[in-house]
Amino acid sequence: MKHQVVWITGASSGIGLALVDKYLQEGHKTIISSRSEEILLELKNNSERPEDVYVLPFDLSKQDEFEKLCEKAVQAFGKVDLLINNGGISQRSLAIETKLDVDKKLMEVNFFGTVALSKALLPYFIANGKGHFAIVSSLVGKFGTPYRSAYAASKHALHGFFESLRAELYQNHISVTLICPGFIRTNVSINALTGDGTKLNEMDDAQEKGMSPEECAKIIYKGIEAGKEEMLVGGKEKYAVYLKRFFPGIFSKILRKAKVR
Numbered sequence: 732m733k734h735q736v737v738w739i740t741g742a743s744s745g746i747g748l749a750l751v752d753k754y755l756q757e758g759h760k761t762i763i764s765s766r767s768e769e770i771l772l773e774l775k776n777n778s779e780r781p782e783d784v785y786v787l788p789f790d791l792s793k794q795d796e797f798e799k800l801c802e803k804a805v806q807a808f809g810k811v812d813l814l815i816n817n818g819g820i821s822q823r824s825l826a827i828e829t830k831l832d833v834d835k836k837l838m839e840v841n842f843f844g845t846v847a848l849s850k851a852l853l854p855y856f857i858a859n860g861k862g863h864f865a866i867v868s869s870l871v872g873k874f875g876t877p878y879r880s881a882y883a884a885s886k887h888a889l890h891g892f893f894e895s896l897r898a899e900l901y902q903n904h905i906s907v908t909l910i911c912p913g914f915i916r917t918n919v920s921i922n923a924l925t926g927d928g929t930k931l932n933e934m935d936d937a938q939e940k941g942m943s944p945e946e947c948a949k950i951i952y953k954g955i956e957a958g959k960e961e962m963l964v965g966g967k968e969k970y971a972v973y974l975k976r977f978f979p980g981i982f983s984k985i986l987r988k989a990k991v992r
């Protein structure tokens with residue numbers, strides 16, 4: 732898997748930033764995207780091999796530009812081997828107090844943004860006879876929890892879409908890896924939307940005590956390299972997926988009392 736060109740969204744912070752470091756360390760070239768052009772340029776200029784970093788800023792909610800973006804991405808290093816759809820926003824609000832516009836925004840960025848970008852790149856992957864989509868979903872893409880109704884919906888929707896896509900594209904040698912992190916120490920809660928659409932601006936305890944983004948990136952790198960279809964990343968919270976699968980009644984009762992904001 733050496734000398735691949737890897738396009739990483741949400742590269743300005745947290746898991747995406749750590750993934751850029753990891754892929755560069757392993758000798759790959761990276762195309763880095765998010766809305767914050769200045770941060771991305773700084774990241775490129777501070778990297779050990781700036782010539783292997785291409786800055787491609789964009790907003791996941793502005794999907795009209797995506798075909799042109801994909802052309803630019805392919806031209807940057809002559810190919811794209813892997814698209815890591817990592818950019819996204821979280822939520823911290825009860826459904827009852829969340830404006831519908833906020834529900835829509837979470838779907839627009841996390842689901843439609845990711846789907847539109849992947850669909851824009853898909854004709855290139857098909858023509859090229861190979862390609863790999865990785866999607867940073869969440870454990871909340873496997874089960875809903877309080878205070879995350881629209882976020883959970885957006886991540887569940889990604890599983891539905893990309894599981895269908897994986898089956899459709901098997902003959903085209905295009906793979907799909909769905910990644911479900913638990914608690915990772917990033918700014919995700921600080922940047923999370925509250926019911927009225929403003930930022931929470933607080934670090935959650937669970938994230939503060941969570942896995943480092945660097946450790947998370949290492950695990951993701953290995954999983955993608957191994958061609959995994961789905962992976963759970965995090966501490967003991969990831970066992971909740973098995974609890975739900977094998978003891979759904981008990982899981983449901985625990986969830987009612989869960990101390991997650």
Ligand SMILES: NC(=O)c1ccc[n+]([C@@H]2O[C@H](COP(=O)([O-])OP(=O)(O)OC[C@H]3O[C@@H](n4cnc5c(N)ncnc54)[C@H](OP(=O)(O)O)[C@@H]3O)[C@@H](O)[C@H]2O)c1
Binds near residue numbers: 767819840915918922
């Ligand atoms: N940390 C966790 O515990 C955790 C757990 C499960 C899943 N995840 C998922 O992991 C992914 C990365 O999150 P993180 O934890 O690293 O949080 P983060 O530090 O807040 O990073 C989020 C990234 O997404 C980008 N982004 C947000 N809105 C965007 C938009 N409209 N257009 C383009 N880019 C946008 C941000 O860049 P700009 O602001 O520069 O645009 C930033 O680079 C997300 O999909 C999140 O749902 C995180």
